[in-house]
Amino acid sequence: MIAVLLLLAVGGMVAGMLVGRAAPRLWLGLTLAGIAAGLAAAVSVLAGGTEWEWHSAILIGGEPLHLRLDGISAFFLVLLGTVGGAGAVYAHEYWAERLHPRSARVARGWWSALVLTLALVLVSANGLHFLIAWELFTLSAYFLVTLDRRQPAARAAGWLYLGASHVAVLALFAFFALLAARTGSWDLGPMREHKELAPLFWLALFGFGLKAGLFPLHIWLPDAHANAPSHVSAMMSGVAIKMGIYGLVRFSGWLPMPTGAGWVVAALGVASAVLGVAFALGQHDLKRLLAYHSVENVGIILIGLGFALVAVEQGDTMWGRLALAGGILHVWNHGLFKALLFFGAGSVLHATGSREMSRLGGLWRPMPWTATLFGLGAVAISGLPPLNGFVSEWLVYLGLFDATQSHSEAAWAAIPAAILLGVTGAMALACFVKVCGVVFLGAPRSAEAARAHECGGMMRGPMLLLGAACVAIGLAPVLFWPVLARVTSAWRPGWADATAPAPLLMLGGVHLALAAAAGLAGWLLWARVKQRGLARALTWDCGYVAPTARMQYTAGSFAGTITAWFAWILHPIVQEQRAEAVLPAGASHRSHTPETVLERVIEPMGTVVMAVSGAVRRRQHGRVQSYLFYLLIGVAVLAGVVLAGGEI
């Protein structure tokens, strides 16, 4: 049954790749049909069906094909199917032939290829095939990121992404090769009893962490997400970086863990969460800002996973289960609301041609659908009740609070983690109030923003679907508990509670009541205002009679206080000319928050490497005499060593 569905899914994707160039509608139909088949297979596993495993005699690269669809794979496959399908529909209008005649054709083919290779990563249970699928997915994503190749920024972002991804691939090569060398087989599966494999986890953490966008390995992420077409950004942020999380969840479940792994993962998670949102606050580019929020949310996921690992180490599983459930659920949640937000950003870009927040404003009037759905996504990503973001953050919090009460070593880590998670939540709220306010509210700051138009049905539909999913998880979290239990039992057999914790049921009830009450209160207030009369007037600006849109608060000033607190790491670049003297000639202010880790750490390191390489290259110039001289020196040194009595 599952085999048939997966075969159908592969068939749909491959057929989609083949017809993608010529027939957009047929491509969309085939892709969606393939995704539907894949989703059906994943859902049947998650809904309690048996795990699917297939050993085949077919050799690829000398290794027999081995596929496996268990709870963890199926969980990520559902996210892939949802965002992949929604993105395909969205792209049909957003990256249409009419708008992008050069790249629309290849975009469709690469989209199918990306979905297919991501699914292969999720189901392959052989180290070699995992690596092949991983590399293919990296390449498909590269071609999608650089679709708009005429833009130098897109080319540079693609180059950085490709370079960084291959550093990750290098680490993963080492990881899988060492694993195969020590176990004698490329086959993957539970191997917790092989204690000697534990140190390999650090390689996996580097490789998968780089892909997940963990701070400080996130350097490639903001550029790639900001410069890719928006449906690709949604896929990258919603699904592709989750492959790093998949790898970490998968191999922390299968391999023995080195001591201290949980602490390191949790600490990296906290750093990613706080610093990700701090960098996001400093951004003026809408999509770059959203990209930094991926770093933040990956951090929240890793706090959950890290504390689950600490719980494993301490043999105490009660609070570990809650933290793990929260982290795992946040994978879905972030995938859903971040894809929604990137679609919203794409819709804004489509309508105005600008990602620069200081050129937008007042878009709620021409784009009510986009504004409302983006607002919904903003509430969800800020982790506010009654939406899904709060459910997963609340589970992580519960894990941390319960860990504190255990009065064990874990409590020492849980206290700062809980406080910093609170700080992260408050900062995310500040950031999304800023984004919504500057982009959608107030008056348009440029002619393009004033001329904006709403997106069409093919772009609105996927946003509605993702928004509905966010609301569904928020209002009925208990329904999704069996899924989490399934993933947990695949991670550590015997850990899962089949019945949802009672507080989760209560939380769902409160969320429902809250949503109903908010709707009712909004309607009542609206009715009251209608009854008493509503007059429109200019915004009150201290009696100033000619307000202009440029007098509005900007994104930079809104976040100014917070970015000043984080100036020690953000290093914002400010150029300003103040209005001084009695008759000031003019004033200007320009601020920019660079990618500090890239510009202050990686680039100087690159410069050093290049300088050393340049110096070494001067020694190799093709003159035979010099080479003979090098040989002579070598022989002399060896002779010296032997004469001195050393052994070679």
Place this chain on the structure above:
Amino acid sequence: MTPFLEGLLRLAWWLVLAPLLPGLINKVKAWVAGRRGPPVLQLYYDLARLWQKQVVMSTLASPGFLIGPAVAWVALAGAVCLVPLGPVGAMLSFHGDALLMLYLLALARFFTAWAALETGSAFEGMGAAREVSYAILAEAAMVAAMLSLSVQTGSVSLVTMLAPSAGPGAALLAAGLFTVLLAENCRVPFDDPNTHLELTMIHEVMVLDHSGPPLAVILHGAAMKLLLFSVLLTEAVLPMGELSPPAATGVLLAGVLGVTIGVGLVESLLARFAFRRVPLLLTTGVLFCLFALLVAWKGGRA
């Protein structure tokens, strides 16, 4: 009595009593300054008057300008449902409700700030920016305070957390929570609810363009938030669970009155701080809560 009716009665207690607090604070301030001051029930009159008024809305504002205050009010009303009222307990209580309360306050903040940005006014943008920025430190303090109560009592449910006194760290926790109360409710020395100079305000400047029923909803919500923090502070510090029900009720009322008078006295005796010193004061609040947490940690089960 059916649970539903009982719940409604409790909610009514919060809704009806809340506007009393700002009146009391004003009375205390007037008394210190030697004035007669406005009547204690002034806010009730104001709310009734505003509810009757017409609304003037900025030409730039979307319907969110009206929906925002409504959602914020519902979030605050939801938060007060989770806070126990001394001997009668809370309307709703479950493992982890303390965190839900914190995030409901955050939801109210989101929608108040959203509604402020609707008008495109630089003043309101300034107020919203200050509100959400200072809330970061206030949130850290609140999470630390909740952790300290949680460590003290071994629970994450407000009813259990607030029943005993905060133990040896009570004075520290009281200082921390009082600082957060002043900041979150926009009182002196963080904000001045009386000033008419927009550049020095946080909360008032966010609601500059609101009028009529939406303004009434905002003012009532703010009063409810003040009552919520006063009740939280009183119950966190005093051993409510160990008293007989009548005594606990009396202590709760006296505690809330004490906090109110305290706010009034602070407002009479202190000037508003310069904005650059506000984060320092709030950080002090965070530190108070952290030390309370440390004391609870060491004193709890050592």
